[in-house]
Amino acid sequence: MGCSSSKRVDAAAIADVYRPAPASFTVFDINSIQEPWIVVDSTAHQQKPTHVPAKILEKLNSLEAAEEPAPPHSWDEVSKALEDLKPTFQPKPVTPKLGPIQQSPPPAAQESLVVPKKPNLGNSKSFHTLEELDAKLSPKPTVLRKTESTRSELKKSDSKSELRSPLVDGAGEPAKSVKENIFIVRDRLEREKEGKLANIEKILAIKRDPLSEYPQKCPPGGADTVVIYTTSLQGVRRTYEDCNRVRAILELHRVAYDERDVSFHGGFLSELKELLAAEEEVGPRVPRVFIKGRYVGGAEEVAELNDSGRLGRILCRTGVERGVGRLGCQGCGGARFVPCLECGGSCKVAAEGGDKVRCTKCNENGLVHCPTCF
Ligand SMILES: [Zn+2]
Ligand SMILES: [Zn+2]
Known part of the structure; x- marks a missing residue:
């Protein structure tokens, strides 16, 4: 493309040319701007190469150089072309997120160059926390909304759908992440271990002494x-x-x-x-x-x-x-008791005066312990 040669133009010079006050561009319909993005793209690319992830750079360059699928002509096309890259870099730490936004918008927004920066920061933060802290998803939505609002219309429509989806996904995540929280997991494992140990000890004790x-x-x-x-x-x-x-x-x-x-x-x-x-x-x-x-x-x-x-x-x-134990006892046959010989089982014996008194040898049933086995 003709414009690709502009890449080689002095980056600083272009940056100067395309860095007007953002306010001056707010009146423009971004979609009506024809192809300035290529110039800006290369500018941004050369200006701040560190902020642009290699993937997106490659993609943009290839788009630019490509003859076969005609290079994008509008921002819609650009964002569509970049869309397939987003899922991969979104989960990644801060920088990837920063990159795409700064990189692709700058062309669109040499104008909005200054404006998007803030949202980008917030955005990147939120993703950063998502990545590293996992559980802190709740603050994210607000940050994202801010970001969206400050973006150019085009960006909005695209990024909304993209940013929301991680959000929705994220909504499910806290529960998961709480369960997977290292402390909770550890606690659960310890309890299980204790339970098992207690069971094992019980079983061993029963084995030792049933x-x-x-x-x-x-x-x-x-x-x-x-x-x-x-x-x-x-x-x-x-x-x-x-x-x-x-x-x-x-x-x-x-x-x-x-x-x-x-x-x-x-x-x-x-x-x-x-x-x-x-x-x-x-x-x-x-x-x-x-x-x-x-x-x-x-x-x-x-x-x-x-x-x-x-x-x-x-x-x-x-x-x-x-x-056989007592069952083999010749005296009682295992009953342990035999009838009292003293009273004959009646519990009454004749006293001296002819009165009948309680037999002292046997129990209430007139029985005495078997003399053989007791
Ligand atoms: Zn006996
Ligand atoms: Zn008796």
């Missing part, structure tokens, strides 16, 4: 064995069946358990009451199972443990006594 998760409640003399409180009364069918269920499960594992039948001996019921005072408000119910001084639960809990296979592991690890 009973560790059960409350420590030791029936008298039950620190080293399995104690079950049951009843042989069939008053409440469910209770009776539960007792049988627990017994059956323990026998399946061949555990030498210590059965304490509360219907045989009131002392057992008191024991149980005391043990479970904190656990049960309604008063103790049977069956209740204690393994090595830990309260495991009732029939439901034991059945569940048995079904999951944990009961076997617990019994193995705790090394409870196996065998």
